[in-house]
Amino acid sequence: MGIVKPPSLGYRHVVALIGFASCFLINIQRMSLGVAIVAMVNQTVPDRLADSNSTAMVCPYSNETKSSSAKQTGGDFSWSSQEQGLVLGIGFLGFFFATVPAARIFAAFQARRVALFGSILSSVVTLLCPVASELHVNAMIVAQFVRGIGQGFLFVSLFVLMANWFPRKERGLLSTCVISGYSIGSAVASAVTGYICDVPELGWSGSFYIMGGVGIFHAALVIVLLYETPQDHPKISSTELLYLSDDEEKNASNDTPKTPWRKILTSIPFYALLIGLLGQYWCFSYFWTVHSTFLGTIQHFPITENGVWSCLPFLMKAFGEYSSSSISNWLLMKKYVNVDVLRRTCNSIGCIGFSAAVLGTYFSGCNGSMSAVTAAVSMFFTGVATAGAMITCIDMAPRFAGSLSAFLNGAGCWVSFLLPILVGAITKNVSKIKGEISLLSLCFLKKFYK
Numbered sequence: 001m002g003i004v005k006p007p008s009l010g011y012r013h014v015v016a017l018i019g020f021a022s023c024f025l026i027n028i029q030r031m032s033l034g035v036a037i038v039a040m041v042n043q044t045v046p047d048r049l050a051d052s053n054s055t056a057m058v059c060p061y062s063n064e065t066k067s068s069s070a071k072q073t074g075g076d077f078s079w080s081s082q083e084q085g086l087v088l089g090i091g092f093l094g095f096f097f098a099t100v101p102a103a104r105i106f107a108a109f110q111a112r113r114v115a116l117f118g119s120i121l122s123s124v125v126t127l128l129c130p131v132a133s134e135l136h137v138n139a140m141i142v143a144q145f146v147r148g149i150g151q152g153f154l155f156v157s158l159f160v161l162m163a164n165w166f167p168r169k170e171r172g173l174l175s176t177c178v179i180s181g182y183s184i185g186s187a188v189a190s191a192v193t194g195y196i197c198d199v200p201e202l203g204w205s206g207s208f209y210i211m212g213g214v215g216i217f218h219a220a221l222v223i224v225l226l227y228e229t230p231q232d233h234p235k236i237s238s239t240e241l242l243y244l245s246d247d248e249e250k251n252a253s254n255d256t257p258k259t260p261w262r263k264i265l266t267s268i269p270f271y272a273l274l275i276g277l278l279g280q281y282w283c284f285s286y287f288w289t290v291h292s293t294f295l296g297t298i299q300h301f302p303i304t305e306n307g308v309w310s311c312l313p314f315l316m317k318a319f320g321e322y323s324s325s326s327i328s329n330w331l332l333m334k335k336y337v338n339v340d341v342l343r344r345t346c347n348s349i350g351c352i353g354f355s356a357a358v359l360g361t362y363f364s365g366c367n368g369s370m371s372a373v374t375a376a377v378s379m380f381f382t383g384v385a386t387a388g389a390m391i392t393c394i395d396m397a398p399r400f401a402g403s404l405s406a407f408l409n410g411a412g413c414w415v416s417f418l419l420p421i422l423v424g425a426i427t428k429n430v431s432k433i434k435g436e437i438s439l440l441s442l443c444f445l446k447k448f449y450k
Helices: 010-038 063-070 080-097 102-106 109-135 135-166 168-198 203-225 238-247 261-265 269-288 289-296 302-334 340-362 366-384 389-397 399-428 432-450
Strands: none
Touching: 010 080, 010 102, 010 109, 010 135, 010 168, 010 238, 010 269, 010 302, 063 302, 080 135, 080 269, 080 399, 109 135, 135 168, 135 389, 135 399, 168 203, 168 269, 168 366, 168 389, 238 366, 261 340, 261 399, 261 432, 269 289, 269 302, 269 340, 269 389, 289 302, 289 366, 289 389, 302 340, 302 366, 340 366, 340 389
16 A cells, blocks of 8 residues: 555554563563572572582682672571572463463453553562561462462563554564563663662562562553554554554454464474574573572672672673664565564574573683673573564464463473472582583573574
C-alpha cells in the first residue's frame, strides 16, 4: 500500500519503553538477591570447614581486601551452599510454572492485565523477603518461588504485546531494546545493591525494600501508559495506526487460533531455536546467580566492590545488544541480508566470542581483576547473540508469540533453576573451583549449543 513510516517517535516506542522497564524490573529484583546473599550469609562458617578432610582452597586475600572483607563475612544466616543454591534458583522454577498455563491465560485475559498482575505480585513478595528470611530459609525459598511466578507472567505477556505493536522491519531493534532491560537492570541492581548492603542504616534488607518499591511504581506505569493493541489506544495518530495496521502480522492477542503444538513439536527449526535459547540461559544464569558469590567468597571482593564488578558484565552485554541490534536493523533496512541469515550470524558470533572469553576467565585463576574483566567480555558476546535466538520466536510465529515464548523460556528456566544448585553441590568442599568449574562448564556447553 506504500504506507510511509510515521516521523519521529510514536506510541509503539512507549510500549518498547514499558517493555524495557518490565525486563529492568525483573532483573533488579532477581539480581539484588544474587548480590545481597553475600551479605546475608555468614561466610565464616562455610560448608568446607565442617569437613576436616576437605581439600578446599580459596584465593589468598590481598592487602587491599583483607581488612574490608573480614568485616563482611559475618552475615545473619548460616545457610549451606545447597540452601543458597536453592534460594537463588527456585525463582526460575516459579517462572516456569507461570509460563505453563500462559496460552489459556492470554485467551481469558488481556496481556496487559497479566503483565500488571505479574508486576504487583513479584513486587509485593520482594518487599516481604526480609521477613521471610528471618522466619526460615524455607520461607525465603517459598517467597522466591512466588516472585518467579509473578515475573513469569510479566515476561511472557511482553511477547504478546511486542507482537501486537512492533512492525516486522523494526522488530529486531525494538525487541532488543526491550530485552536489554535485563542487562541494564542487572547492572544497576549489582552496583546499587552493593552500596546499599554497605550502608548500616539500610543493610541487605534495604535492597529488597527499594527493589520492591520500584516494582510498585512500574505497575502504576502499566496502568497509565500500556494498551493491548494500537486499535485500543485513544491517542495514537492516524498515521501511526495505519502504519501498524498495514503490517499483516499484527494483533497476536486478538482472535488468535489454537496453538498448533503438534506441528511445533515436530518442527526441526523449533528445536534449533530451543537449543540456542538453552545455551543463552545457561550463560545468563551463572551471572544472575552465583557470579557475585564467586567474587565475594573466592576472590574476596568487598561487598561494594563486588557490586561494581558484578555489574560490569551486564553493561557489556547491554552494549553488545544495542550495537548488534542497530547494525542488524541497518542491514535489514538496506536489504543486504535476510532475517534468517542475520539471526544465525548474530548467534554464531555470540557463541564463538563467549567461549573464547570464558576460557580467559578460567585461566585467570586468582587474578581477580583479570577474571572479572574477561567475564565482562564474555557477556558482551551474549549481547550480540540477543539479536539471534532470543527474538526469533517473534519472527517464526508472531501470532503464537506468547505461547511459543512461554514454552521456550519455560524450558530455559530449568537450566537457570538447576545451575546454582549444581554449583552448590559440586563445590560443597572445593571452594576454589566454585567459580572455575562453573565457568569451564559454561564455556563447553555454550560451544555445544552453538
